Amino acid sequence: MEMKSLNELKKAKIEPVYLMYGVNSFLIKEARKEIVNKTLSEEEKSFNLSTYDLEETPIEQVIEDAETLPFFGDKRVVVAHNASFLTAEKQKSKGKVEHQVEKLLQYIEHPASFTVLLIIAPYEKLDERKKITKVLKKQTTCIEANNFGEKEMKEWIVDYLFSHGIKMEEEAMTHLIQLVGLNLTLITNELDKLILYVGEGGNLTQESVSLLVAKTLEQNVFTLVEAVIKGDVSNALNMYQDLLRNNEEPIKILSILASQFRLIYHAKQLSSQGYGQQQIAQTLKVHPFRVKLAAQQSRAFSEQRLRSILKEIAQADYDMKTGKMDKALILQLFFLKQAH
Incomplete structure (x- = not known):
């Protein structure tokens, strides 16, 4: 059984x-x-x-x-x-x-x-x-007891909250997973916090998730990429300044930014060759959920544009490591170049 x-x-x-x-x-x-x-x-x-x-x-x-x-x-x-x-x-x-x-x-x-x-x-x-x-x-x-995909995680969240008499909107679940990822320990910690906030018999919304669940650096960078996709450089710069105020290192932000754009580029490339999301995940050795998000983001770029962004990131990395100019300024200039 x-x-x-x-x-x-x-x-x-x-x-x-x-x-x-x-x-x-x-x-x-x-x-x-x-x-x-x-x-x-x-x-x-x-x-x-x-x-x-x-x-x-x-x-x-x-x-x-x-x-x-x-x-x-x-x-x-x-x-x-x-x-x-x-x-x-x-x-x-x-x-x-x-x-x-x-x-x-x-x-x-x-x-x-x-x-x-x-x-x-x-x-x-x-x-x-x-x-x-x-x-x-x-x-x-x-x-x-293997790691969950997005569907299994949502089923688990529903079961977990049901035992506390609490419901959660579909959008709120999706938002929670985007913020925390598919790490069951982290998800449970955040759910326990949300349960205390809403109380027995309550209903969890996207607003309550946004209010209580802290964004990881990776999620903040993901949101930065979203701003770049929309050409919203002003918002991207504001988010970047917030990260600096929270003492995040520019070189660490750049490293995660590079990782995300590489994933977007490879997801677009492999998708154009007829690979499905599961095959892309296996080829790149990343979780299918990350591939799903990257594939969605890749639609906003041509392969040529992504190659250009990756070159700009590589140049920014070189400039930071050689001390060509202030590290924070280098990344600020990168965001300004993304205006379109």
């Missing part, structure tokens, strides 16, 4: 064996906490919660513990981290532990009624060719 969200996990009954895999450490931590809290009281955790690192402990020892009756309670939870034997990677375990995986296979067939076993594999992909992977995915409750 595949679980898609923490909200589903909260509603579902506790199962005897879970497989949790993926590189999203926040999701893994939250799902683990949910399973433990649903199974054990605070007092029972001292006696009936065991945690193992499979880089140091063989799986058969974990199974032995799972088959041991709980103390002073009806249930026990056994958590086994770093199940690298489920991947195609060579094990990097400290003591090069050998795992008797057949013991786990036998246990899955007849799990102890008094134990919840949680196998955690913090890897993006599992080796689907292995028998143990197939059996775990087919016969246990699987929770995939």
Whole structure:
């Protein structure tokens, strides 16, 4: 059984064996906490919660513990981290532990009624060719904890806010993701802040997101690029001055500006060659959400204009590093050149 969200996990009954895999450490931590809290009281955790690192402990020892009756309670939870034997990677375990995986296979067939076993594999992909992977995915409750795309992030936000009795407008969600990116930890921190602001039963709007969510330097530079696209040099210069007042270094601003314009240029180039957004993301090794935004921005430029801007940025970088003139002034002149 595949679980898609923490909200589903909260509603579902506790199962005897879970497989949790993926590189999203926040999701893994939250799902683990949910399973433990649903199974054990605070007092029972001292006696009936065991945690193992499979880089140091063989799986058969974990199974032995799972088959041991709980103390002073009806249930026990056994958590086994770093199940690298489920991947195609060579094990990097400290003591090069050998795992008797057949013991786990036998246990899955007849799990102890008094134990919840949680196998955690913090890897993006599992080796689907292995028998143990197939059996775990087919016969246990699987929770995939990989990083979200925009659609999955919005679904997660809706679930998270639903548990607090709060709704959020679609535009507000899009704005939040543009400001924070697709980092689940950062999104959650900002949502908690917004929940306190609007109160239970409230409705979150784009205005409340703009009011409370601080822009990162990258987002400020993204907005600068938007101003350049519109030919709004006055606004671009005002934003630039605000960044300087906040003690942001001109060379750092220029570096992020260069990165954004390179992405816009490559997105335009590859798009003209027939690449889809997902293919562009894989080729450039950046998140599809960033490619989506860059592709939208690229429509305002010809390839020739983008090449010209990249040359101007390279010249500005050279001038800054050689001390040709004041760094802040160099970038100011760059923005003035973008008037059209």
